[in-house]
Amino acid sequence: MPVQQKIAKTFGIILLLAIVILGTGCKRKGIVAHNGPKDLISFKSIQGITYTEVARRTKNGVSFNEYGYQLEPQWKMSFISDDSTRIYSPIKKQLINFPLSRGYDSIFNTARTWLKVKKMNKDSLVLEILNYKDGLIDVTRATIYMVLYADNYIKNTLHSDSRILSRPSRRDTVFISKLVAKANSDYKKAFAARQPAQLISKSPLVRVTKRQTEPTMENSFDISNDYLDPTFDIVINKAYRNFYYSFSVYVDEKGNIFYRIPLVGFYEPNFKVTFIKESQDIMNSYLKYYFKIIPGSTLGMPHASTISLHVKGLTSKTDNAHL
16 A cells, blocks of 8 residues: 555544544533443442431532522432332332442432432441433532431431431521522522412402422422422402413512512513513502512521412402412
8 A cells, every 4th residue: 555545544544533532522521421330339238227318418518509499308218239229208108119220330220310329338328419311421510419327327326316417507507698698688689488488368358379299209209399489379359350460579588579570471572561560560459468478588587589479360259269
């Protein structure tokens, strides 16, 4: 083969490898691929020990995020074998067996959750919650750790209980204090309240119901939206006309309400202007007159937060009106 052809062939191979490496780097940036089992972790050393989660924290050691959402400890679990776990169900109020599958590098899956073992002994477990989809683990999201203690260790060594151990830390209090200061200086910097704002009707003509998500296996017992976006259905009887408006409001630390945004889509700008004006009028008349509003709070500190409202007006009094 002539020298020129050899050089051209070699250059072509190098170029192809460079393209493959660059393409892989772009596609896999921030992502770890699952390439099959290797270095499988064994749970034999801790089989039969029941652990209770006492803390769930981000990498900086805080259990709250910037939106006010608290990462609450929820799990109570034990490892039955290397292919099964037993986890407490808050719905059935009993321990339920789940299959366990192991991946490489101390990664495993159980109860529809991918986890990575960071620490494991007979007294405690530290597990990292992984964001897993389509065979890939996204490492660009916030790192969250679960801290679990063996029940025997909690009782006989720490001489405590899980409720005491799971209380917010000093670091949590400092973090929330800063969010509260910002939200109360400008209600538009509102964040989710751990104890959401409450609406209390002052008239028999007005009914209010707070929406509640039922925790199920299908939603992985996730009812966080009730916390992040408290939603209320309101029926006003003997209104000046029939109407229905959905909108979000700010509730400041004193219980005052301020219009935020409509919760419906618009095809025409003029209709949006009309909707906002009319729903603001409903807020400033009916809602402010008929309701006592208790502000939301976090760690005992009242602060500005947001709530969503679906308000129905009926010209006649209908006791069985559907919300």
